[in-house]
Amino acid sequence: MAARPIWSGTLSFGLLNIPVSLMSGEKRTDIHFRMLDSRDNAPIRFERVNAETGEEVPWKEIVKAFEYDKGSYVVLQPEDIKSAAPESHNAVEVEAFIDASAIGPRYFEKPYVLVPGKKAEKGYVLLRETLVKTGKIGIARVVIRTREHLAAVMPEGNALVLVMMRYPQEVVDADEYRVPEGKNSDYRITPKELQMAEQLIESMSGDWKPDDYKDEFRARLHDVIEKRMKQQGVVTPEVEDDEPADATTNVVDFMALLQKSIAGKTRTPAAKSATKAAKSPAKRAPAKKAPAKKAPAKKAPARKAAKKAAPARKRA
DSSP states (O other), rough: OOOOOEEEEEEETEEEEEEEEEOOOOOOOOOOOEEEETTTTTEEOOOBBBBTTOBBOGGGGGOOOEEEEEEEEEOHHHHHHHHOOOOOEEEEEEEEEEGGGGGOOEEEEEEEEEEOOOOOOOHHHHHHHHHHHHTTTEEEEEEEETEEEEEEEOOOOEEEEEEOOOOGGGGOOGGGGGGOSSOGGGGGGGGGHHHHHHHHHHHHHHOGGGGGOOOOOHHHHHHHHHHHHHHOOOOOOOOOOOOOOOOOHHHOOOOHHHHHHHTTTOOHHHHHHHHHHHHHHHTHHHHHHHHHHHHHHHHHHHHHHHHHHHHHHHOO
């Protein structure tokens, strides 16, 4: 089953634009539980209720607000949030290349795999091999949905990997905690102890083999679940549909673009064209808003039906 791309656009640095798809780089293997009513094993449903009246609130009546003081809110409209979002939504824009060892591990958050579009392999391999040779990684910005993320583009085997990063404001400085400072002698650590510790680490050193590490708790819990299933019945798994994704690009003169990028010291002018492209459809936005207003009206009867159905369950 082919995975679906999370995002499709271009990987841009200098004047080069490489069509890519952003694919998930992690698998969620956690075992999720549902809460049931112990009296009849019916699923527990959480409802959105008004804190004052206790009545359920339909989605169409819910708005987002910022609590600037205890109990005081300012309501934001969807347009307010969109106005703060960047205009370029279709490019991973590399702003700088830095040494791979210059960034601490706390800044890295979530991995993705960049997959080249059709006929985009040359630019993809060119960037990958150059990063390997120079020992650099690219620091980029990418917009997914409406939020702009800081990210690192780095080579890993035959792939280019994009790792979401934390902004400096999101990282807690270790100095805020009480950690040991000073010299080894301050803690009465002797040269002999250091030597023995080094020997121990050397004796335990080896190659990184990811397959050697398993989630043992998950495996044991899965065995427990299987035993329960044999006693009480089985659960039918959910099946997700799948659609292939495609991307195309034109043949470009990489040498000419590289020379222009170096000569002009330019950084991704494609972002400007993306901005212009984003601005021009924005003028036609009113024409697109009309269908959006009708959508909630169609869903309203379904919610009323849900409200009527709830009492019926209680009588049962």
